[in-house]
Amino acid sequence: MIEATGLTKHYGTTVAVRDLSFRVEPGRVTGFLGPNGAGKSTTMRMILGLDRPTRGEVLIDGQRYADLRLPLREVGALLDANWRHPNRSARNHLRWMATSNGIPDSRVDEVLELVGLSSVAKKRAGGFSLGMLQRLGIASALLGDPRVLLFDEPVNGLDPEGIQWIRTFMHALAEEGRTIFVSSHLLSEMAQTARDLVVIGKGSLIYQGTTDDFVHRATGRTVRVRSPQPEDLRTALTERRITFTEQDGALLVSDLTSAELGDLAFSAGITLHELSPQTGSLEEAFMQLTGESVEFRTGTPKEPG
Structure with missing residues:
Protein backbone atom coordinates (compact mmCIF):
# COMPACT_ATOMS: atom_id res chain seq x y z
CA MET A 1 0.00 0.00 0.00
CA ILE A 2 1.07 3.58 -0.69
CA GLU A 3 -0.17 6.22 1.75
CA ALA A 4 0.48 9.95 1.35
CA THR A 5 -0.40 12.31 4.18
CA GLY A 6 -0.37 16.10 3.83
CA LEU A 7 2.21 15.86 1.06
CA THR A 8 3.46 19.33 0.10
CA LYS A 9 6.32 20.42 -2.13
CA HIS A 10 7.57 23.98 -2.73
CA TYR A 11 10.09 25.01 -5.36
CA GLY A 12 10.91 28.52 -4.21
CA THR A 13 7.62 30.40 -4.35
CA THR A 14 5.99 27.76 -6.58
CA VAL A 15 3.78 25.18 -4.88
CA ALA A 16 3.98 22.00 -6.94
CA VAL A 17 2.01 19.78 -4.52
CA ARG A 18 -0.33 21.14 -1.86
CA ASP A 19 -1.45 19.17 1.24
CA LEU A 20 -2.06 16.01 -0.80
CA SER A 21 -3.37 12.91 0.98
CA PHE A 22 -4.41 9.63 -0.66
CA ARG A 23 -4.09 5.85 -0.39
CA VAL A 24 -3.30 3.30 -3.08
CA GLU A 25 -4.64 -0.08 -2.04
CA PRO A 26 -3.15 -3.49 -2.91
CA GLY A 27 -4.95 -5.82 -5.28
CA ARG A 28 -6.12 -3.02 -7.58
CA VAL A 29 -4.80 -0.94 -10.46
CA THR A 30 -5.04 2.72 -9.44
CA GLY A 31 -4.75 5.42 -12.09
CA PHE A 32 -3.07 8.74 -11.26
CA LEU A 33 -4.56 11.52 -13.38
CA GLY A 34 -4.24 15.26 -13.69
CA PRO A 35 -3.63 17.99 -16.28
CA ASN A 36 -0.09 18.93 -17.29
CA GLY A 37 1.58 20.71 -14.39
CA ALA A 38 -0.77 19.16 -11.83
CA GLY A 39 2.10 17.72 -9.76
CA LYS A 40 1.91 14.05 -10.77
CA SER A 41 5.61 13.60 -11.57
CA THR A 42 6.66 15.48 -8.42
CA THR A 43 4.37 13.27 -6.34
CA MET A 44 5.79 10.07 -7.84
CA ARG A 45 9.32 11.34 -7.25
CA MET A 46 8.47 12.01 -3.60
CA ILE A 47 7.07 8.49 -3.23
CA LEU A 48 10.43 7.15 -4.41
CA GLU A 57 5.17 12.19 4.21
CA VAL A 58 4.52 9.24 1.99
CA LEU A 59 4.89 5.64 3.19
CA ILE A 60 5.13 2.37 1.30
CA ASP A 61 3.76 -0.48 3.39
CA GLY A 62 4.42 1.68 6.45
CA GLN A 63 8.00 2.70 5.57
CA ARG A 64 9.68 5.58 3.80
CA TYR A 65 11.35 4.50 0.56
CA ALA A 66 14.71 5.79 1.89
CA ASP A 67 14.46 3.35 4.82
CA LEU A 68 14.05 0.24 2.66
CA ARG A 69 17.17 -1.94 2.88
CA LEU A 70 16.70 -3.59 -0.54
CA PRO A 71 14.31 -1.20 -2.31
CA LEU A 72 14.11 -3.05 -5.64
CA ARG A 73 12.66 -6.05 -3.80
CA GLU A 74 9.94 -3.86 -2.28
CA VAL A 75 9.14 -1.24 -4.95
CA GLY A 76 9.52 -1.25 -8.72
CA ALA A 77 9.21 1.90 -10.78
CA LEU A 78 9.26 3.14 -14.35
CA LEU A 79 9.49 6.93 -14.40
CA ASP A 80 11.82 7.50 -17.34
CA ALA A 81 12.34 4.88 -20.04
CA ASN A 82 15.50 6.70 -21.23
CA TRP A 83 17.28 6.03 -17.96
CA ARG A 84 19.96 3.55 -19.10
CA HIS A 85 23.58 3.53 -20.25
CA PRO A 86 23.43 3.51 -24.08
CA ASN A 87 26.50 1.30 -24.44
CA ARG A 88 25.28 -1.44 -22.10
CA SER A 89 23.27 -4.34 -23.41
CA ALA A 90 19.76 -4.79 -22.08
CA ARG A 91 20.90 -7.79 -20.06
CA ASN A 92 23.91 -6.03 -18.56
CA HIS A 93 21.79 -3.00 -17.67
CA LEU A 94 19.51 -5.28 -15.64
CA ARG A 95 22.43 -7.29 -14.20
CA TRP A 96 23.97 -4.05 -12.92
CA MET A 97 20.72 -3.17 -11.18
CA ALA A 98 20.25 -6.71 -9.86
CA THR A 99 23.70 -6.80 -8.27
CA SER A 100 22.91 -3.74 -6.15
CA ASN A 101 20.04 -5.58 -4.46
CA GLY A 102 21.33 -9.14 -4.38
CA ILE A 103 19.05 -10.34 -7.18
CA PRO A 104 20.30 -13.41 -9.10
CA ASP A 105 21.07 -13.33 -12.84
CA SER A 106 18.35 -15.91 -13.39
CA ARG A 107 15.77 -13.25 -12.51
CA VAL A 108 17.24 -10.97 -15.18
CA ASP A 109 16.54 -13.60 -17.80
CA GLU A 110 13.03 -14.13 -16.42
CA VAL A 111 12.00 -10.48 -16.73
CA LEU A 112 13.55 -10.16 -20.19
CA GLU A 113 11.36 -13.09 -21.24
CA LEU A 114 8.31 -11.53 -19.55
CA VAL A 115 8.60 -8.28 -21.49
CA GLY A 116 9.54 -9.90 -24.80
CA LEU A 117 13.17 -8.75 -25.02
CA SER A 118 14.99 -12.09 -24.82
CA SER A 119 15.94 -12.00 -28.49
CA VAL A 120 17.66 -8.60 -28.11
CA ALA A 121 19.05 -9.11 -24.60
CA LYS A 122 22.68 -8.79 -25.79
CA LYS A 123 22.11 -5.72 -27.96
CA ARG A 124 23.09 -2.19 -26.91
CA ALA A 125 20.19 -0.37 -25.27
CA GLY A 126 21.32 2.81 -27.05
CA GLY A 127 19.99 1.37 -30.30
CA PHE A 128 16.55 0.50 -28.94
CA SER A 129 13.33 2.05 -30.21
CA LEU A 130 11.08 3.90 -27.76
CA GLY A 131 8.82 0.87 -27.50
CA MET A 132 11.77 -1.41 -26.71
CA LEU A 133 13.01 1.07 -24.09
CA GLN A 134 9.57 1.03 -22.47
CA ARG A 135 9.74 -2.76 -22.26
CA LEU A 136 13.22 -2.54 -20.75
CA GLY A 137 11.95 -0.01 -18.21
CA ILE A 138 9.09 -2.33 -17.29
CA ALA A 139 11.60 -5.18 -16.90
CA SER A 140 13.63 -2.95 -14.55
CA ALA A 141 10.53 -2.30 -12.43
CA LEU A 142 9.77 -6.03 -12.22
CA LEU A 143 13.34 -7.07 -11.48
CA GLY A 144 13.03 -7.52 -7.70
CA ASP A 145 9.55 -9.11 -7.92
CA PRO A 146 8.21 -6.22 -5.79
CA ARG A 147 4.79 -5.94 -4.14
CA VAL A 148 4.46 -2.26 -5.10
CA LEU A 149 4.81 -0.97 -8.68
CA LEU A 150 4.72 2.59 -10.04
CA PHE A 151 4.49 3.32 -13.77
CA ASP A 152 4.59 6.77 -15.39
CA GLU A 153 3.23 6.69 -18.97
CA PRO A 154 4.03 2.97 -19.41
CA VAL A 155 2.45 2.64 -22.88
CA ASN A 156 4.47 5.42 -24.56
CA GLY A 157 5.92 4.06 -27.79
CA LEU A 158 4.20 0.68 -27.54
CA ASP A 159 2.32 -0.72 -30.52
CA PRO A 160 -1.31 -1.95 -30.09
CA GLU A 161 -0.14 -5.44 -29.16
CA GLY A 162 2.20 -4.00 -26.55
CA ILE A 163 -0.53 -1.76 -25.10
CA GLN A 164 -2.90 -4.68 -24.77
CA TRP A 165 -0.13 -6.75 -23.19
CA ILE A 166 0.77 -4.19 -20.51
CA ARG A 167 -2.91 -3.65 -19.68
CA THR A 168 -3.50 -7.38 -19.21
CA PHE A 169 -0.23 -7.75 -17.35
CA MET A 170 -1.08 -4.99 -14.85
CA HIS A 171 -4.45 -6.60 -14.17
CA ALA A 172 -2.68 -9.92 -13.54
CA LEU A 173 -0.19 -8.28 -11.16
CA ALA A 174 -3.05 -6.66 -9.22
CA GLU A 175 -4.85 -10.00 -8.97
CA GLU A 176 -1.73 -11.33 -7.23
CA GLY A 177 -2.32 -8.73 -4.49
CA ARG A 178 0.26 -6.18 -5.64
CA THR A 179 -0.19 -2.42 -5.41
CA ILE A 180 -0.20 -0.89 -8.91
CA PHE A 181 -0.06 2.93 -9.35
CA VAL A 182 -0.14 4.18 -12.96
CA SER A 183 0.05 7.71 -14.34
CA SER A 184 -1.03 8.32 -17.93
CA HIS A 185 -2.54 10.93 -20.23
CA LEU A 186 -4.21 8.25 -22.39
CA LEU A 187 -7.63 8.39 -20.79
CA SER A 188 -9.22 5.82 -23.09
CA GLU A 189 -6.55 3.36 -22.00
CA MET A 190 -6.89 4.26 -18.32
CA ALA A 191 -10.64 3.66 -18.56
CA GLN A 192 -9.86 0.03 -19.45
CA THR A 193 -6.96 -0.38 -17.02
CA ALA A 194 -7.64 1.46 -13.75
CA ARG A 195 -10.26 0.28 -11.29
CA ASP A 196 -9.57 3.19 -8.94
CA LEU A 197 -8.42 6.77 -9.54
CA VAL A 198 -6.48 9.48 -7.76
CA VAL A 199 -7.09 12.75 -9.63
CA ILE A 200 -5.20 15.95 -8.82
CA GLY A 201 -5.14 19.49 -10.17
CA LYS A 202 -2.73 22.31 -9.32
CA GLY A 203 -1.13 20.02 -6.77
CA SER A 204 -4.33 19.35 -4.80
CA LEU A 205 -6.61 16.33 -4.60
CA ILE A 206 -9.73 16.56 -6.77
CA TYR A 207 -11.01 13.00 -6.43
CA GLN A 208 -10.18 9.59 -5.01
CA GLY A 209 -12.43 6.59 -5.55
CA THR A 210 -13.51 4.14 -8.21
CA THR A 211 -13.32 4.93 -11.91
CA ASP A 212 -17.02 4.19 -12.37
CA ASP A 213 -18.02 6.60 -9.60
CA PHE A 214 -15.79 9.33 -11.05
CA VAL A 215 -17.49 9.04 -14.44
CA HIS A 216 -20.99 8.89 -12.98
CA ARG A 217 -20.37 11.82 -10.65
CA ALA A 218 -19.17 14.04 -13.49
CA THR A 219 -21.39 13.03 -16.39
CA GLY A 220 -24.52 11.99 -14.56
CA ARG A 221 -26.55 8.86 -15.06
CA THR A 222 -28.99 8.28 -17.91
CA VAL A 223 -30.97 5.33 -19.22
CA ARG A 224 -32.01 4.90 -22.84
CA VAL A 225 -35.55 3.57 -23.11
CA ARG A 226 -37.71 2.77 -26.15
CA SER A 227 -41.37 1.80 -26.11
CA PRO A 228 -44.19 1.16 -28.61
CA GLN A 229 -46.23 3.43 -26.30
CA PRO A 230 -44.07 6.58 -26.43
CA GLU A 231 -46.86 9.01 -25.47
CA ASP A 232 -47.79 6.98 -22.41
CA LEU A 233 -44.13 6.81 -21.39
CA ARG A 234 -43.67 10.58 -21.78
CA THR A 235 -46.79 11.21 -19.72
CA ALA A 236 -45.67 8.84 -16.95
CA LEU A 237 -42.28 10.53 -16.73
CA THR A 238 -43.70 14.05 -16.87
CA GLU A 239 -46.23 13.34 -14.10
CA ARG A 240 -43.37 12.25 -11.84
CA ARG A 241 -41.24 15.26 -12.84
CA ILE A 242 -38.50 13.04 -14.22
CA THR A 243 -36.15 14.71 -16.70
CA PHE A 244 -35.80 13.16 -20.15
CA THR A 245 -34.74 14.06 -23.68
CA GLU A 246 -35.54 12.45 -27.02
CA GLN A 247 -32.92 10.72 -29.17
CA ASP A 248 -33.52 8.75 -32.37
CA GLY A 249 -36.99 7.53 -31.40
CA ALA A 250 -35.95 6.73 -27.83
CA LEU A 251 -35.90 8.67 -24.57
CA LEU A 252 -32.83 9.41 -22.47
CA VAL A 253 -34.01 9.47 -18.87
CA SER A 254 -31.92 11.13 -16.16
CA ASP A 255 -31.42 10.23 -12.50
CA LEU A 256 -33.11 6.82 -12.57
CA THR A 257 -31.51 3.40 -12.65
CA SER A 258 -32.60 0.83 -15.22
CA ALA A 259 -34.40 -1.08 -12.48
CA GLU A 260 -36.27 2.00 -11.26
CA LEU A 261 -37.32 2.95 -14.79
CA GLY A 262 -38.41 -0.62 -15.53
CA ASP A 263 -40.53 -0.70 -12.38
CA LEU A 264 -42.11 2.64 -13.31
CA ALA A 265 -43.04 1.39 -16.78
CA PHE A 266 -44.42 -1.87 -15.39
CA SER A 267 -46.61 -0.06 -12.85
CA ALA A 268 -47.99 2.16 -15.64
CA GLY A 269 -48.67 -0.83 -17.93
CA ILE A 270 -46.13 0.36 -20.51
CA THR A 271 -44.30 -2.15 -22.72
CA LEU A 272 -40.57 -1.52 -23.21
CA HIS A 273 -38.48 -2.63 -26.19
CA GLU A 274 -35.18 -1.19 -24.91
CA LEU A 275 -33.83 -0.35 -21.47
CA SER A 276 -30.09 0.30 -21.44
CA PRO A 277 -27.94 2.34 -19.04
CA GLN A 278 -25.82 5.05 -20.66
CA THR A 279 -22.57 6.27 -19.17
CA GLY A 280 -20.24 9.07 -20.13
CA SER A 281 -16.58 8.53 -20.89
CA LEU A 282 -13.62 8.97 -18.58
CA GLU A 283 -12.39 11.70 -20.92
CA GLU A 284 -15.66 13.64 -20.53
CA ALA A 285 -15.54 13.28 -16.76
CA PHE A 286 -11.89 14.29 -16.60
CA MET A 287 -12.43 17.41 -18.71
CA GLN A 288 -15.42 18.43 -16.61
CA LEU A 289 -13.88 17.93 -13.17
CA THR A 290 -10.39 19.24 -13.93
CA GLY A 291 -11.35 22.16 -16.17
CA GLU A 292 -10.52 24.75 -13.51
CA SER A 293 -7.10 23.16 -12.90
CA VAL A 294 -5.69 23.35 -16.43
CA GLU A 295 -2.44 25.33 -16.39
CA PHE A 296 -1.90 25.70 -20.15
CA ARG A 297 -4.97 26.54 -22.23
CA THR A 298 -5.06 26.49 -26.01
CA GLY A 299 -6.76 29.17 -28.04
CA THR A 300 -9.37 28.83 -30.76
CA PRO A 301 -7.96 29.19 -34.31
CA LYS A 302 -9.14 32.32 -36.10
CA GLU A 303 -10.82 32.18 -39.47
CA PRO A 304 -8.40 33.07 -42.29
CA GLY A 305 -8.80 36.42 -43.96
Missing part, protein backbone atom coordinates in the same frame (compact mmCIF):
# COMPACT_ATOMS: atom_id res chain seq x y z
CA GLY A 49 12.53 9.52 -2.31
CA LEU A 50 13.89 11.37 -5.34
CA ASP A 51 12.41 14.64 -4.08
CA ARG A 52 12.04 15.53 -0.41
CA PRO A 53 8.63 16.86 0.68
CA THR A 54 8.50 20.35 2.14
CA ARG A 55 5.86 18.97 4.51
CA GLY A 56 4.02 15.70 4.98
Whole structure:
Protein backbone atom coordinates (compact mmCIF):
# COMPACT_ATOMS: atom_id res chain seq x y z
CA MET A 1 0.00 0.00 0.00
CA ILE A 2 1.07 3.58 -0.69
CA GLU A 3 -0.17 6.22 1.75
CA ALA A 4 0.48 9.95 1.35
CA THR A 5 -0.40 12.31 4.18
CA GLY A 6 -0.37 16.10 3.83
CA LEU A 7 2.21 15.86 1.06
CA THR A 8 3.46 19.33 0.10
CA LYS A 9 6.32 20.42 -2.13
CA HIS A 10 7.57 23.98 -2.73
CA TYR A 11 10.09 25.01 -5.36
CA GLY A 12 10.91 28.52 -4.21
CA THR A 13 7.62 30.40 -4.35
CA THR A 14 5.99 27.76 -6.58
CA VAL A 15 3.78 25.18 -4.88
CA ALA A 16 3.98 22.00 -6.94
CA VAL A 17 2.01 19.78 -4.52
CA ARG A 18 -0.33 21.14 -1.86
CA ASP A 19 -1.45 19.17 1.24
CA LEU A 20 -2.06 16.01 -0.80
CA SER A 21 -3.37 12.91 0.98
CA PHE A 22 -4.41 9.63 -0.66
CA ARG A 23 -4.09 5.85 -0.39
CA VAL A 24 -3.30 3.30 -3.08
CA GLU A 25 -4.64 -0.08 -2.04
CA PRO A 26 -3.15 -3.49 -2.91
CA GLY A 27 -4.95 -5.82 -5.28
CA ARG A 28 -6.12 -3.02 -7.58
CA VAL A 29 -4.80 -0.94 -10.46
CA THR A 30 -5.04 2.72 -9.44
CA GLY A 31 -4.75 5.42 -12.09
CA PHE A 32 -3.07 8.74 -11.26
CA LEU A 33 -4.56 11.52 -13.38
CA GLY A 34 -4.24 15.26 -13.69
CA PRO A 35 -3.63 17.99 -16.28
CA ASN A 36 -0.09 18.93 -17.29
CA GLY A 37 1.58 20.71 -14.39
CA ALA A 38 -0.77 19.16 -11.83
CA GLY A 39 2.10 17.72 -9.76
CA LYS A 40 1.91 14.05 -10.77
CA SER A 41 5.61 13.60 -11.57
CA THR A 42 6.66 15.48 -8.42
CA THR A 43 4.37 13.27 -6.34
CA MET A 44 5.79 10.07 -7.84
CA ARG A 45 9.32 11.34 -7.25
CA MET A 46 8.47 12.01 -3.60
CA ILE A 47 7.07 8.49 -3.23
CA LEU A 48 10.43 7.15 -4.41
CA GLY A 49 12.53 9.52 -2.31
CA LEU A 50 13.89 11.37 -5.34
CA ASP A 51 12.41 14.64 -4.08
CA ARG A 52 12.04 15.53 -0.41
CA PRO A 53 8.63 16.86 0.68
CA THR A 54 8.50 20.35 2.14
CA ARG A 55 5.86 18.97 4.51
CA GLY A 56 4.02 15.70 4.98
CA GLU A 57 5.17 12.19 4.21
CA VAL A 58 4.52 9.24 1.99
CA LEU A 59 4.89 5.64 3.19
CA ILE A 60 5.13 2.37 1.30
CA ASP A 61 3.76 -0.48 3.39
CA GLY A 62 4.42 1.68 6.45
CA GLN A 63 8.00 2.70 5.57
CA ARG A 64 9.68 5.58 3.80
CA TYR A 65 11.35 4.50 0.56
CA ALA A 66 14.71 5.79 1.89
CA ASP A 67 14.46 3.35 4.82
CA LEU A 68 14.05 0.24 2.66
CA ARG A 69 17.17 -1.94 2.88
CA LEU A 70 16.70 -3.59 -0.54
CA PRO A 71 14.31 -1.20 -2.31
CA LEU A 72 14.11 -3.05 -5.64
CA ARG A 73 12.66 -6.05 -3.80
CA GLU A 74 9.94 -3.86 -2.28
CA VAL A 75 9.14 -1.24 -4.95
CA GLY A 76 9.52 -1.25 -8.72
CA ALA A 77 9.21 1.90 -10.78
CA LEU A 78 9.26 3.14 -14.35
CA LEU A 79 9.49 6.93 -14.40
CA ASP A 80 11.82 7.50 -17.34
CA ALA A 81 12.34 4.88 -20.04
CA ASN A 82 15.50 6.70 -21.23
CA TRP A 83 17.28 6.03 -17.96
CA ARG A 84 19.96 3.55 -19.10
CA HIS A 85 23.58 3.53 -20.25
CA PRO A 86 23.43 3.51 -24.08
CA ASN A 87 26.50 1.30 -24.44
CA ARG A 88 25.28 -1.44 -22.10
CA SER A 89 23.27 -4.34 -23.41
CA ALA A 90 19.76 -4.79 -22.08
CA ARG A 91 20.90 -7.79 -20.06
CA ASN A 92 23.91 -6.03 -18.56
CA HIS A 93 21.79 -3.00 -17.67
CA LEU A 94 19.51 -5.28 -15.64
CA ARG A 95 22.43 -7.29 -14.20
CA TRP A 96 23.97 -4.05 -12.92
CA MET A 97 20.72 -3.17 -11.18
CA ALA A 98 20.25 -6.71 -9.86
CA THR A 99 23.70 -6.80 -8.27
CA SER A 100 22.91 -3.74 -6.15
CA ASN A 101 20.04 -5.58 -4.46
CA GLY A 102 21.33 -9.14 -4.38
CA ILE A 103 19.05 -10.34 -7.18
CA PRO A 104 20.30 -13.41 -9.10
CA ASP A 105 21.07 -13.33 -12.84
CA SER A 106 18.35 -15.91 -13.39
CA ARG A 107 15.77 -13.25 -12.51
CA VAL A 108 17.24 -10.97 -15.18
CA ASP A 109 16.54 -13.60 -17.80
CA GLU A 110 13.03 -14.13 -16.42
CA VAL A 111 12.00 -10.48 -16.73
CA LEU A 112 13.55 -10.16 -20.19
CA GLU A 113 11.36 -13.09 -21.24
CA LEU A 114 8.31 -11.53 -19.55
CA VAL A 115 8.60 -8.28 -21.49
CA GLY A 116 9.54 -9.90 -24.80
CA LEU A 117 13.17 -8.75 -25.02
CA SER A 118 14.99 -12.09 -24.82
CA SER A 119 15.94 -12.00 -28.49
CA VAL A 120 17.66 -8.60 -28.11
CA ALA A 121 19.05 -9.11 -24.60
CA LYS A 122 22.68 -8.79 -25.79
CA LYS A 123 22.11 -5.72 -27.96
CA ARG A 124 23.09 -2.19 -26.91
CA ALA A 125 20.19 -0.37 -25.27
CA GLY A 126 21.32 2.81 -27.05
CA GLY A 127 19.99 1.37 -30.30
CA PHE A 128 16.55 0.50 -28.94
CA SER A 129 13.33 2.05 -30.21
CA LEU A 130 11.08 3.90 -27.76
CA GLY A 131 8.82 0.87 -27.50
CA MET A 132 11.77 -1.41 -26.71
CA LEU A 133 13.01 1.07 -24.09
CA GLN A 134 9.57 1.03 -22.47
CA ARG A 135 9.74 -2.76 -22.26
CA LEU A 136 13.22 -2.54 -20.75
CA GLY A 137 11.95 -0.01 -18.21
CA ILE A 138 9.09 -2.33 -17.29
CA ALA A 139 11.60 -5.18 -16.90
CA SER A 140 13.63 -2.95 -14.55
CA ALA A 141 10.53 -2.30 -12.43
CA LEU A 142 9.77 -6.03 -12.22
CA LEU A 143 13.34 -7.07 -11.48
CA GLY A 144 13.03 -7.52 -7.70
CA ASP A 145 9.55 -9.11 -7.92
CA PRO A 146 8.21 -6.22 -5.79
CA ARG A 147 4.79 -5.94 -4.14
CA VAL A 148 4.46 -2.26 -5.10
CA LEU A 149 4.81 -0.97 -8.68
CA LEU A 150 4.72 2.59 -10.04
CA PHE A 151 4.49 3.32 -13.77
CA ASP A 152 4.59 6.77 -15.39
CA GLU A 153 3.23 6.69 -18.97
CA PRO A 154 4.03 2.97 -19.41
CA VAL A 155 2.45 2.64 -22.88
CA ASN A 156 4.47 5.42 -24.56
CA GLY A 157 5.92 4.06 -27.79
CA LEU A 158 4.20 0.68 -27.54
CA ASP A 159 2.32 -0.72 -30.52
CA PRO A 160 -1.31 -1.95 -30.09
CA GLU A 161 -0.14 -5.44 -29.16
CA GLY A 162 2.20 -4.00 -26.55
CA ILE A 163 -0.53 -1.76 -25.10
CA GLN A 164 -2.90 -4.68 -24.77
CA TRP A 165 -0.13 -6.75 -23.19
CA ILE A 166 0.77 -4.19 -20.51
CA ARG A 167 -2.91 -3.65 -19.68
CA THR A 168 -3.50 -7.38 -19.21
CA PHE A 169 -0.23 -7.75 -17.35
CA MET A 170 -1.08 -4.99 -14.85
CA HIS A 171 -4.45 -6.60 -14.17
CA ALA A 172 -2.68 -9.92 -13.54
CA LEU A 173 -0.19 -8.28 -11.16
CA ALA A 174 -3.05 -6.66 -9.22
CA GLU A 175 -4.85 -10.00 -8.97
CA GLU A 176 -1.73 -11.33 -7.23
CA GLY A 177 -2.32 -8.73 -4.49
CA ARG A 178 0.26 -6.18 -5.64
CA THR A 179 -0.19 -2.42 -5.41
CA ILE A 180 -0.20 -0.89 -8.91
CA PHE A 181 -0.06 2.93 -9.35
CA VAL A 182 -0.14 4.18 -12.96
CA SER A 183 0.05 7.71 -14.34
CA SER A 184 -1.03 8.32 -17.93
CA HIS A 185 -2.54 10.93 -20.23
CA LEU A 186 -4.21 8.25 -22.39
CA LEU A 187 -7.63 8.39 -20.79
CA SER A 188 -9.22 5.82 -23.09
CA GLU A 189 -6.55 3.36 -22.00
CA MET A 190 -6.89 4.26 -18.32
CA ALA A 191 -10.64 3.66 -18.56
CA GLN A 192 -9.86 0.03 -19.45
CA THR A 193 -6.96 -0.38 -17.02
CA ALA A 194 -7.64 1.46 -13.75
CA ARG A 195 -10.26 0.28 -11.29
CA ASP A 196 -9.57 3.19 -8.94
CA LEU A 197 -8.42 6.77 -9.54
CA VAL A 198 -6.48 9.48 -7.76
CA VAL A 199 -7.09 12.75 -9.63
CA ILE A 200 -5.20 15.95 -8.82
CA GLY A 201 -5.14 19.49 -10.17
CA LYS A 202 -2.73 22.31 -9.32
CA GLY A 203 -1.13 20.02 -6.77
CA SER A 204 -4.33 19.35 -4.80
CA LEU A 205 -6.61 16.33 -4.60
CA ILE A 206 -9.73 16.56 -6.77
CA TYR A 207 -11.01 13.00 -6.43
CA GLN A 208 -10.18 9.59 -5.01
CA GLY A 209 -12.43 6.59 -5.55
CA THR A 210 -13.51 4.14 -8.21
CA THR A 211 -13.32 4.93 -11.91
CA ASP A 212 -17.02 4.19 -12.37
CA ASP A 213 -18.02 6.60 -9.60
CA PHE A 214 -15.79 9.33 -11.05
CA VAL A 215 -17.49 9.04 -14.44
CA HIS A 216 -20.99 8.89 -12.98
CA ARG A 217 -20.37 11.82 -10.65
CA ALA A 218 -19.17 14.04 -13.49
CA THR A 219 -21.39 13.03 -16.39
CA GLY A 220 -24.52 11.99 -14.56
CA ARG A 221 -26.55 8.86 -15.06
CA THR A 222 -28.99 8.28 -17.91
CA VAL A 223 -30.97 5.33 -19.22
CA ARG A 224 -32.01 4.90 -22.84
CA VAL A 225 -35.55 3.57 -23.11
CA ARG A 226 -37.71 2.77 -26.15
CA SER A 227 -41.37 1.80 -26.11
CA PRO A 228 -44.19 1.16 -28.61
CA GLN A 229 -46.23 3.43 -26.30
CA PRO A 230 -44.07 6.58 -26.43
CA GLU A 231 -46.86 9.01 -25.47
CA ASP A 232 -47.79 6.98 -22.41
CA LEU A 233 -44.13 6.81 -21.39
CA ARG A 234 -43.67 10.58 -21.78
CA THR A 235 -46.79 11.21 -19.72
CA ALA A 236 -45.67 8.84 -16.95
CA LEU A 237 -42.28 10.53 -16.73
CA THR A 238 -43.70 14.05 -16.87
CA GLU A 239 -46.23 13.34 -14.10
CA ARG A 240 -43.37 12.25 -11.84
CA ARG A 241 -41.24 15.26 -12.84
CA ILE A 242 -38.50 13.04 -14.22
CA THR A 243 -36.15 14.71 -16.70
CA PHE A 244 -35.80 13.16 -20.15
CA THR A 245 -34.74 14.06 -23.68
CA GLU A 246 -35.54 12.45 -27.02
CA GLN A 247 -32.92 10.72 -29.17
CA ASP A 248 -33.52 8.75 -32.37
CA GLY A 249 -36.99 7.53 -31.40
CA ALA A 250 -35.95 6.73 -27.83
CA LEU A 251 -35.90 8.67 -24.57
CA LEU A 252 -32.83 9.41 -22.47
CA VAL A 253 -34.01 9.47 -18.87
CA SER A 254 -31.92 11.13 -16.16
CA ASP A 255 -31.42 10.23 -12.50
CA LEU A 256 -33.11 6.82 -12.57
CA THR A 257 -31.51 3.40 -12.65
CA SER A 258 -32.60 0.83 -15.22
CA ALA A 259 -34.40 -1.08 -12.48
CA GLU A 260 -36.27 2.00 -11.26
CA LEU A 261 -37.32 2.95 -14.79
CA GLY A 262 -38.41 -0.62 -15.53
CA ASP A 263 -40.53 -0.70 -12.38
CA LEU A 264 -42.11 2.64 -13.31
CA ALA A 265 -43.04 1.39 -16.78
CA PHE A 266 -44.42 -1.87 -15.39
CA SER A 267 -46.61 -0.06 -12.85
CA ALA A 268 -47.99 2.16 -15.64
CA GLY A 269 -48.67 -0.83 -17.93
CA ILE A 270 -46.13 0.36 -20.51
CA THR A 271 -44.30 -2.15 -22.72
CA LEU A 272 -40.57 -1.52 -23.21
CA HIS A 273 -38.48 -2.63 -26.19
CA GLU A 274 -35.18 -1.19 -24.91
CA LEU A 275 -33.83 -0.35 -21.47
CA SER A 276 -30.09 0.30 -21.44
CA PRO A 277 -27.94 2.34 -19.04
CA GLN A 278 -25.82 5.05 -20.66
CA THR A 279 -22.57 6.27 -19.17
CA GLY A 280 -20.24 9.07 -20.13
CA SER A 281 -16.58 8.53 -20.89
CA LEU A 282 -13.62 8.97 -18.58
CA GLU A 283 -12.39 11.70 -20.92
CA GLU A 284 -15.66 13.64 -20.53
CA ALA A 285 -15.54 13.28 -16.76
CA PHE A 286 -11.89 14.29 -16.60
CA MET A 287 -12.43 17.41 -18.71
CA GLN A 288 -15.42 18.43 -16.61
CA LEU A 289 -13.88 17.93 -13.17
CA THR A 290 -10.39 19.24 -13.93
CA GLY A 291 -11.35 22.16 -16.17
CA GLU A 292 -10.52 24.75 -13.51
CA SER A 293 -7.10 23.16 -12.90
CA VAL A 294 -5.69 23.35 -16.43
CA GLU A 295 -2.44 25.33 -16.39
CA PHE A 296 -1.90 25.70 -20.15
CA ARG A 297 -4.97 26.54 -22.23
CA THR A 298 -5.06 26.49 -26.01
CA GLY A 299 -6.76 29.17 -28.04
CA THR A 300 -9.37 28.83 -30.76
CA PRO A 301 -7.96 29.19 -34.31
CA LYS A 302 -9.14 32.32 -36.10
CA GLU A 303 -10.82 32.18 -39.47
CA PRO A 304 -8.40 33.07 -42.29
CA GLY A 305 -8.80 36.42 -43.96
